[in-house]
Amino acid sequence: MGFDVYGLKPETDVIPDQPNWGQGKYDEEESKAYFAWQMNTPGAYFRNNVWWWRPLWNHVSFMCDDILTEEDMLEGEMNNGHRISKTKAKRIAARIRKSDREGHIRRYASDREKTLDDLDSEKCNLCDGKGIRNDEFVKGKCNGCDGEGETKPWIAEYPFSVKNVRDFAQFCEKSGGFEIC
Secondary structure, X not given: OEEEEEEOOOOOXXXXXXXXXXXXXXXXXXXXXXXXXXXXXXXXXXXXXXXXXXXHHHHHHHHOOOOXXXXXXXXXXXXXXXEEOHHHHHHHHHHHHHHHHOOHHHHHHHHHHHHHHHOOOEEOOOOOOOOEEEOOOOEEEOOOOOOOOXXXXXXXXXXXXXXXXHXXXXXXXXXXXXXXX
16 A cells, blocks of 8 residues: 655646546556656656654654644545645645754754664564464464564554655645645
8 A cells, every 4th residue: 555645736837737547548648758758747746655654654743733724634545536735735844854954854864763773672463473374374484574573563664764754745845735545
């Protein structure tokens, strides 16, 4: 599962028509051209899988709690089409850039990594801490803990990077507002 974030009115000279998907008139070349435009136009499209999106959105929500409403923050954790206005998107971008210049994002990333590294391991829930599975999916060494019987807590699986935050700031700046799908 991923989060596709679409710019509502990307700041660009050319906005191609969306291909006519789903109405029996699929044109592969037209679709490829549209996706290429989307991927190469700042503010048109931003994507994170669920593992990357949650820490990013949580951090943005924390940094921008005076810009985003409680509804924005909550709905941003779901991919149900919630929209953020152009004004808010510009303010988010400005806040991220200011925070980045002041070193806050890099410090947050470093502190977060240290905190996650320091978490105690937990009993593997796939093998009940035995290191061996004998179920319909795996026979032998547990693939969840690599046979160790313990794993890091799930939160440690959610990555965070300064680059991802910067990329999101660039997207926000040029998006004309955005929709989280």
